[in-house]
Amino acid sequence: MTTAAAAPSGFGPIRQIPAHELVVDQMRRALELGQFRPGDRLPTERELSEMLDVSRTVVRAAVAVLEREGLIAVRRGRGGGFTVQAPTYDPAETRRLMRQNKTAVRDAFDYRIVVETGATRLAAMRRRAADLTKLRTLLESMDSALDAAMQDQSAHRVTEFQTLDSAFHMGIAQACRNDYLLESVADARRKMWLPTGAIFGRLEPNANDHHEAILEAIESRDPEVAAAQMEEHILGTRHTLESWLKR
Amino acid sequence: MTTAAAAPSGFGPIRQIPAHELVVDQMRRALELGQFRPGDRLPTERELSEMLDVSRTVVRAAVAVLEREGLIAVRRGRGGGFTVQAPTYDPAETRRLMRQNKTAVRDAFDYRIVVETGATRLAAMRRRAADLTKLRTLLESMDSALDAAMQDQSAHRVTEFQTLDSAFHMGIAQACRNDYLLESVADARRKMWLPTGAIFGRLEPNANDHHEAILEAIESRDPEVAAAQMEEHILGTRHTLESWLKR
Missing domain, CATH: 1.10.10.10 (Winged helix-like DNA-binding domain superfamily/Winged helix DNA-binding domain)
Known part of the structure; x- marks a missing residue:
């Protein structure tokens, strides 16, 4: 803010x-x-x-x-x-707004890549055992939630996954132990109009991609791999969003 | 803010x-x-x-x-x-405060590295001719100001260099054309209690190191080299500050 x-x-x-x-x-x-x-x-x-x-x-x-x-x-x-209440979006209205604000969408993704990869890099160096336990639990819950959503794309399922996803990303930012970065990551995610899944109204099968690889790299204290996986993950979301805007 | x-x-x-x-x-x-x-x-x-x-x-x-x-x-x-007025610092008091706030100093540098290297990477992709002209002029003025300060470490010389240095770093952030990053870079520099030179009361001979290499990489649209040079530059400042705190 x-x-x-x-x-x-x-x-x-x-x-x-x-x-x-x-x-x-x-x-x-x-x-x-x-x-x-x-x-x-x-x-x-x-x-x-x-x-x-x-x-x-x-x-x-x-x-x-x-x-x-x-x-x-x-x-x-x-x-x-x-x-x-579960947030409701009017997809047609959202698409119109995002098309009108292409620069803002681009800037928000670029900003998110900078601060989230930065936070991930530091998290891989500073994570404690308790961070790993928490992130592992969130990852497993996301797996189940995504499986369930692929069977039944209800608003409830989508929201459940998004809540866990936000907690996972914020958990990484907390593991980096830098309040300035934590604040920026929270800010960046808000600027991206998250939760993106709720905007699409459904989850894409790639929603949980990279999360496992990011966590493994953080576990094995590999900052560069962790950051690279986070970047690919965010670029994946950007690609999904941009395809949706073109449809 | x-x-x-x-x-x-x-x-x-x-x-x-x-x-x-x-x-x-x-x-x-x-x-x-x-x-x-x-x-x-x-x-x-x-x-x-x-x-x-x-x-x-x-x-x-x-x-x-x-x-x-x-x-x-x-x-x-x-x-x-x-x-x-030229800002005045009480070096003994500043040193005491910084020693008491080691985590804040560490966090501010880590934050600065994340947002400034991120901005530099994008600047190398998006810079326009006018950005280069402005940055080149600032670099040349910094060269002269540092030469002069090495002869005569007056407060005026130190302040002159710091003003140009801030304008150079902010100029790179402007060239990245992302308001979120520009705002974060400004914030990060404030958190680092800049101008550092004014805290030391004198300029170190390495104050202008890397600036030329950063600008050259931005000119030749090489994001990775530009970012790496920016990171080394900030790490250099951090090293100078940490040595000063240990003295």
């Missing part, structure tokens, strides 16, 4: 961001990174107000925005609360 | 940034990136208020902070205005 950054060549208008927009940003980010899954309950209004250190009025304003966007459902009264 | 970013693993306190702090950030950034040199006049209070789209009271609050930090001098009355 970069705010009020000057154009590098001078001074530009300052925009102070209203508190509820900061809350929306933070909640959207948690949803997009798969920290909450569709069907999960979010903390209550009072809990969110405490965790975020803002008034309940501000929480309410943020929740209203997310509800309008269809990202959460709000049920009032006893037994009510905020429930995460 | 990353603000109010959630820890990737959940919700954290929201902090709304006061307008004058955003102005301080933007002005400090312009100074640190060498967009204004010591002795330069900044725009007037009224001009800044218009450029930044904030009240004159907000500008005044920001200027007071920068004046207190010694980054600008303020002269009141007719013929007055804001003049950029």
Whole structure:
């Protein structure tokens, strides 16, 4: 979340961001990174107000925005609360937007390649045993989820895979033990309008390609192979997306 | 300038940034990136208020902070205005801080290597004739400035070189034509407490090493050589800094 950054060549208008927009940003980010899954309950209004250190009025304003966007459902009264919804995309609208913003799509992929291969290289040098265990579990779950999705391309299956996929990529960034890179990887993935699978509405059979090879190279502390596999993996996604845009 | 970013693993306190702090950030950034040199006049209070789209009271609050930090001098009355001061560092204090923050120093260099080599690789593919002309001019000016500084290590000489050096590195990032990377390179350089030369209080003879090789590789569209030279260049700076911290 970069705010009020000057154009590098001078001074530009300052925009102070209203508190509820900061809350929306933070909640959207948690949803997009798969920290909450569709069907999960979010903390209550009072809990969110405490965790975020803002008034309940501000929480309410943020929740209203997310509800309008269809990202959460709000049920009032006893037994009510905020429930995460599966994101819905209008494929025709998404395709139109992406075609109109080809440079932004290109830039987002280039940025993702730079920061994710960088993070992967460092992860191969710094990973601890606990990182490997976590990444291995995620990989196995992705295998099963993809198998299931190939039988039955329901929105639920696609979302399940995407959540695990985000956790896998973010887990690698965490294993590199560099907060600046972790932040950039999270940012890069958001800029790419992830989850891509949910945009296509279905998973491609290549969705889990390279993950095994990336993890093996990280396990055997081979930074160059790990980085090269990550790059190929992201280029694969880019290729899938570009073919979809041309269709 | 990353603000109010959630820890990737959940919700954290929201902090709304006061307008004058955003102005301080933007002005400090312009100074640190060498967009204004010591002795330069900044725009007037009224001009800044218009450029930044904030009240004159907000500008005044920001200027007071920068004046207190010694980054600008303020002269009141007719013929007055804001003049950029050469940054001053207390080497003993800086060394103490950096020794206490070894992880932050390591992370900043790792981050800089990732984003600057990434930007350099793309710059070698996308540079235009105008980029090359600009970078060549900066390189020649750095040569002269370093020669002069080797004769006379005055603060003025050191600052002059650092301003050109920042412009050279940012010029490469601009030539890569990716706003996300440009923003990250600017950020990475700030995190490294640049200008490093001003911290040492003198220029090292190796300050201009690799610049020529980087530019030649960009000119001849050789992404891998350009990136490798950039990496060696940054590792050289890291080595100089680490030796200085051990002294």
